[in-house]
Amino acid sequence: MSSAIETVREVTGGEYKWGFTTPVEEETAPPGLNEDIIRMISKKKGEPDWLTAWRLEAYRRWQAMEEPKWAKVHYPPIDFQAISYFAAPKQKERPKSLDDIDPEIRRTYEKLGIPIREQEILAGVAVDYVFDSVSVATTFKQKLEELGIIFCSISEAVRDHPELVRKYLGTVVPPGDNFYAALNSAVFTDGSFVYVPKGVRCPMELSTYFRINAAGTGQFERTLIIADEGSYVSYLEGCTAPMRDENQLHAAVVELIALDEAEIKYSTVQNWYPGDKDGKGGIYNFVTKRGLCKGRRSKISWTQVETGSAITWKYPSCILQGEESVGEFYSVAVTNNHQQADTGTKMVHIGKRTRSRIVSKGIAAGRSNNTYRGLVKIMRGAEGARNYTQCDSLLIGDRCGAHTVPYIEVRNRSAVAEHEATTSKISDDQLFYCRSRGISEEDAVALIVNGFCREVMDELPMEFAVEARKLLGISLEGSVG
Amino acid sequence: MALLEIEDLRARVEGKEILKGVSLSLEAGEVHAIMGPNGSGKSTLAYVLAGRDGYEVTGGAVRFLGEDLLAMEPEERAAAGLFLAMQYPVEIPGVSNMYFLRQALNALRKARGEEEVKPGEFLKQVRAAAELLGMPQELLKRDINVGFSGGEKKRNEILQLAVLEPRLAVLDETDSGLDIDALKTVAQGVNRLRGGERAFLIITHYQRLLNHIVPDRVHVMVDGRILRSGGKELALELEERGYEGFAGKAA
Numbered sequence: 001m002s003s004a005i006e007t008v009r010e011v012t013g014g015e016y017k018w019g020f021t022t023p024v025e026e027e028t029a030p031p032g033l034n035e036d037i038i039r040m041i042s043k044k045k046g047e048p049d050w051l052t053a054w055r056l057e058a059y060r061r062w063q064a065m066e067e068p069k070w071a072k073v074h075y076p077p078i079d080f081q082a083i084s085y086f087a088a089p090k091q092k093e094r095p096k097s098l099d100d101i102d103p104e105i106r107r108t109y110e111k112l113g114i115p116i117r118e119q120e121i122l123a124g125v126a127v128d129y130v131f132d133s134v135s136v137a138t139t140f141k142q143k144l145e146e147l148g149i150i151f152c153s154i155s156e157a158v159r160d161h162p163e164l165v166r167k168y169l170g171t172v173v174p175p176g177d178n179f180y181a182a183l184n185s186a187v188f189t190d191g192s193f194v195y196v197p198k199g200v201r202c203p204m205e206l207s208t209y210f211r212i213n214a215a216g217t218g219q220f221e222r223t224l225i226i227a228d229e230g231s232y233v234s235y236l237e238g239c240t241a242p243m244r245d246e247n248q249l250h251a252a253v254v255e256l257i258a259l260d261e262a263e264i265k266y267s268t269v270q271n272w273y274p275g276d277k278d279g280k281g282g283i284y285n286f287v288t289k290r291g292l293c294k295g296r297r298s299k300i301s302w303t304q305v306e307t308g309s310a311i312t313w314k315y316p317s318c319i320l321q322g323e324e325s326v327g328e329f330y331s332v333a334v335t336n337n338h339q340q341a342d343t344g345t346k347m348v349h350i351g352k353r354t355r356s357r358i359v360s361k362g363i364a365a366g367r368s369n370n371t372y373r374g375l376v377k378i379m380r381g382a383e384g385a386r387n388y389t390q391c392d393s394l395l396i397g398d399r400c401g402a403h404t405v406p407y408i409e410v411r412n413r414s415a416v417a418e419h420e421a422t423t424s425k426i427s428d429d430q431l432f433y434c435r436s437r438g439i440s441e442e443d444a445v446a447l448i449v450n451g452f453c454r455e456v457m458d459e460l461p462m463e464f465a466v467e468a469r470k471l472l473g474i475s476l477e478g479s480v481g
Numbered sequence: 482m483a484l485l486e487i488e489d490l491r492a493r494v495e496g497k498e499i500l501k502g503v504s505l506s507l508e509a510g511e512v513h514a515i516m517g518p519n520g521s522g523k524s525t526l527a528y529v530l531a532g533r534d535g536y537e538v539t540g541g542a543v544r545f546l547g548e549d550l551l552a553m554e555p556e557e558r559a560a561a562g563l564f565l566a567m568q569y570p571v572e573i574p575g576v577s578n579m580y581f582l583r584q585a586l587n588a589l590r591k592a593r594g595e596e597e598v599k600p601g602e603f604l605k606q607v608r609a610a611a612e613l614l615g616m617p618q619e620l621l622k623r624d625i626n627v628g629f630s631g632g633e634k635k636r637n638e639i640l641q642l643a644v645l646e647p648r649l650a651v652l653d654e655t656d657s658g659l660d661i662d663a664l665k666t667v668a669q670g671v672n673r674l675r676g677g678e679r680a681f682l683i684i685t686h687y688q689r690l691l692n693h694i695v696p697d698r699v700h701v702m703v704d705g706r707i708l709r710s711g712g713k714e715l716a717l718e719l720e721e722r723g724y725e726g727f728a729g730k731a732a
């Protein structure tokens with residue numbers, strides 16, 4: 001039977017539109033990892049002794065650990081001694097005002113469509129700009145400070161709010177949690193820090209834009225968000241990287257803490273360089289993200305749109321400790337060409353009447369592999385806990401794979417966990433219907449895929465939904481023909 | 482020059498010859514009806530005109546507004562002004578009817594070098610079309626065709642027609658599945674859209690529709706060929722005699 005989508009057209013790596021390099025002079029640490037490098041990073045950032053010691057302890061643990069092997073992803077062994085663990089644009093000190101930022105870096109963000117400015121396009125969004133290992137700018141700081149909201153790079157937070165950092169750092173993702181979390185704890189360079197005080201509803205989206213620029217480096221950012229009692233914050237991260245033939249490692253840790261009745265909404269639009277059509281190059285995105293619903297009736301909601309990276313290994317999770325706390329995970333993961341994604345979530349129900357909801361949409365095209373891996377764990381004391389999980393996969397062409405691996409552990413009889421899964425293909429009927437109305441084949445694929453993901457896309461903050469929608473289309477360019 | 486000129490068109494599906502030499506000519510502003518027994522190739526003709534994959538043209542030619550229609554991609558045919566109201570409209574979950582329609586309209590406009598439609602203007606246009614066809618506004622917001630009743634789906638096809646304003650609309654059994662009142666409303670809608678330059682090729686099994694939309698010509702298709710063409714009386718004759726006589730002649 002002839003099919004509109006039986007031949008997968010060749011896509012060139014050139015279709016990644018964010019693959020340029022910025023010609024700034026960077027200070028890069030020599031490759032390799034040892035205690036001296038860690039001390040050097042810590043010193044460079046002027047960190048207190050407790051943090052240096054914390055890093056070294058993490059490093060020692062990491063040395064005794066092994067890379068996880070259970071994910072359905074394949075890659076040659078990573079030589080951790082060949083990576084440089086610190087790269088920063090050369091400048092004497094952090095620019096005092098937004099006007100002092102290196103014009104080349106400024107241009108980079110303009111090209112990426114997120115100019116460093118407190119106006120126009122991003123008027124409703126405060127942005128922290130992380131370039132390789134350091135944060136280069138944060139907008140709207142003053143305005144947020146008036147409300148008592150702290151939004152800055154984690155390096156600044158260590159300096160200006162050490163008591164908060166010390167109190168919460170590593171409490172959700174302990175340094176020895178897993179191989180990559182330990183590595184991150186040892187060498188993390190920058191990332192964002194947010195603290196929203198009691199009863200404050202953050203009036204704008206907070207956002208971090210991560211950019212890898214330097215070659216031969218890894219990016220190890222660390223984000224810590226604390227929502228105090230009765231507060232609300234919505235946070236979004238975006239990421240891109242230049243096109244390079246070698247693989248680059250990105251191993252971030254994100255920790256969220258929601259106290260009584262607080263709500264954190266965390267959204268990700270991940271668009272790291274996925275490698276070329278033959279699977280050469282691209283980012284290894286090995287990330288640990290976890291939120292702790294510590295307080296009663298607190299809520300943490302993860303929304304992710306994952307289109308980039310050669311390999312994604314990522315399970316944003318919620319520990320539902322507070323009674324009646326709520327965890328949500330909304331995910332779209334798109335893989336094309338040779339991309340591999342093994343992603344999902346963990347919902348751990350500890351408190352009574354805790355609820356969680358998982359909606360995962362996996363889209364596989366080309367020769368890619370897309371796995372949903374999720375764990376719903378309902379502990380003995382989680383009286384009346386409920387989970388609803390829905391995993392839908394969409395296949396484009398017949399050389400890709402979609403897999404669903406749900407683990408459900410229920411230890412309380414009054415708890416209910418529901419799971420639904422579907423797998424479908426874009427039908428020739430749908431494509432033809434769109435095309436007969438004048439919509440090109442590629443736009444039709446984007447339209448159908450966006451429809452398939454709508455439940456998740458609707459969760460994204462308005463400002464980013466449009467971009468994310470376009471990104472889905474671009475990621476699947478050349479997937480039919 | 483005819484708007485549509487089909488000449489000795491032959492096509493295969495799954496290796497089986499379905500269209501065995503169809504010829505038909507349609508002038509701007511005309512309404513033609515095609516009638517014929519089940520499986521005679523009416524929908525196949527419609528799909529071949531719209532350019533559906535899997536319908537292999539093995540001979541003949543089709544000119545639309547002087548252009549070689551068969552050389553175009555389906556979306557190019559739409560941009561050239563061809564529209565097919567399908568016998569079985571397709572569901573696209575998660576895509577609202579409105580959104581789909583705007584994407585389609587903008588794609589057509591873009592292909593013609595026109596600007597995108599202004600949101601306000603678009604809304605007015607769609608509302609007017611919905612009213613013309615007696616379609617509840619609520620259907621506009623729903624996912625395209627998902628959970629629509631048979632009749633709602635058919636009406637929705639005509640709504641698209643009204644908004645996309647093609648030069649030639651092929652209606653494949655739009656009347657099947659419509660109740661008597663809906664049939665009248667849709668026919669009125671079509672009559673409103675008729676006239677001027679716009680032409681219609683209406684595939685139907687029922688003379689009833691042709692009482693409301695009076696055709697300029699009627700063609701009878703049997704076993705992949707047009708066996709007879711005539712005026713609107715031909716439909717009445719068919720109603721009385723059935724296709725038996727025609728099929729016999731074909732053999």
Ligand SMILES: Nc1ncnc2c1ncn2[C@@H]1O[C@H](COP(=O)(O)OP(=O)(O)OP(=O)(O)O)[C@@H](O)[C@H]1O
Binds near residue numbers: 517
């Ligand atoms: N995809 C297909 N695979 C196999 N046979 C097909 C396919 N599409 C059409 N046919 C065959 O082609 C012939 C013509 O079908 P077509 O749908 O064009 O008929 P029709 O005149 O529209 O009939 P109806 O009045 O029932 O709608 C039928 O015998 C049908 O079975």
Ligand SMILES: [Mg+2]
Binds near residue numbers: 523524525568653654
């Ligand atoms: Mg038919």
